[in-house]
Amino acid sequence: EEFFDESTMSVHLRVGLEPMAKRGSVGEMTYGRIRETPVTEEELTSLAADIDDSARISPDGFVELDEPGMTIVQFRDLRIAVARPPFADAMEITAVRPVVKTELDDYAYADELRERLAERQRGVLISGSPGAGKSTLAQAVAGYLADEGFAVKTMEKPRDLQVDERVTQYTELGGRMAKTADSLLMVRPDYTIYDEVRKTDDFEVFADMRLAGVGMVGVVHATRGIDALQRLIGRVELGLIPQVADTVVYVEAGQIETVYDVKTEVKVPQGLMEEDLARPVITVADFETGRPVYEIYTFNRQVVTVPLEDESGRESGTERIAKQEVEREIRAIARGHVEVEIRDPDTAVVWVEDDDISQVIGKGGGRISDVENRLGIDIDVRTFSDRPEGHGHAGGDAGEDSGASGAGGAGAGEIVTPDITSRHVLIPMEGYEGETVEVRADGEYLFTATVSRGGEVQVSRGSAIAEELERAVDRGRAITVVPS
Structure with missing residues (x-):
């Protein structure tokens, strides 16, 4: 001391x-x-x-x-x-040791959070970078809930939250938090503070307790609020995520920066037009304004997280996904270089080599019509020779100039060499552990992923993402990764 x-x-x-x-x-x-x-x-x-x-x-x-x-x-x-x-x-x-002890009233959104927590048992993820003040806020939430007469417990390893004596602190039972959860379900607390939710086992325990009706407040490391929610993907069935976590709070420098409201609805995702593309969509909305800022849904067998607004002037998340899917379909048909421009939410222009245009369009336009029906977007197929001067294809094979219309160009990001095994495509990402990155081929967006603690991105072979990635590697395109 x-x-x-x-x-x-x-x-x-x-x-x-x-x-x-x-x-x-x-x-x-x-x-x-x-x-x-x-x-x-x-x-x-x-x-x-x-x-x-x-x-x-x-x-x-x-x-x-x-x-x-x-x-x-x-x-x-x-x-x-x-x-x-x-x-x-x-x-x-x-x-x-903690340097400060706070009350819920010390934070922005205090009144709204009090009302939300008291209304019914919730699933709340308190997220932020290390040292941002996540656990301090969790302590304040525990104090408020105890003051309101809720039965509150904690699950911690180690037990270092500074909470009211009315809040009983639990650690691992027999070396497993799952056993602690089994014990807590016997005593049925109104709320449990879980510090911290980090490994797959932690997320599964958090989800099990929440689905059993216990209000849960979890502390999660994340560099953005949406990243905390994305950490549930693959660990919890997609449709259950809003039942597990309906509120995400992002903390920075000891203050609440963002609060997200998480809901599920069946709708056509923003940017897609065809009614038959309606599906369950997780809508992540700004808690203060009610404006949706992200959509999470399954598109062509993969889960995508699409930002609905981009103030930087770059293509939107929906446009990136649409471009990716159109490219995937056309490259499965064409032998040469392919580029895609998304003109509006329901129209795309595809540029192909002269030798490929008849193959892509098909007899009587049948092949391209099938693609349009699958994706719900109108596609105008043109050759590079028809492209206006200054926007044409530089010539050569796909490896020479595949990124002419890419997000940031082929030079952006760090070039990596994927390792293709019998079951996975592995992208080495040492030094990026826990970060969210974009994977690109010659500057063209492929997908977004979170780097594992082992320093790699692992994609299961046979998935749509793996097929696209392998095709890019086979065609000699430069694979790059860019922090998201």
């Missing part, structure tokens, strides 16, 4: 290095030295022994985790991790 002052969030002690600390306010932390002399091994060993003894003896502390090489204790409001070799390359002690 000698290293902490009122503004200190965390202290970092490592053998042979000067003590360091993070200090400041939420969202405005600085990391710097707090002592000139390095920490010695004897000093750190003695401090670790004191921490362990205090946690086991004092009623103010407990041992959260005790494994070879790592001990985590909670002592008063401090969470302390002691790492030792061989788990760590050197002995290290990290102590973290």
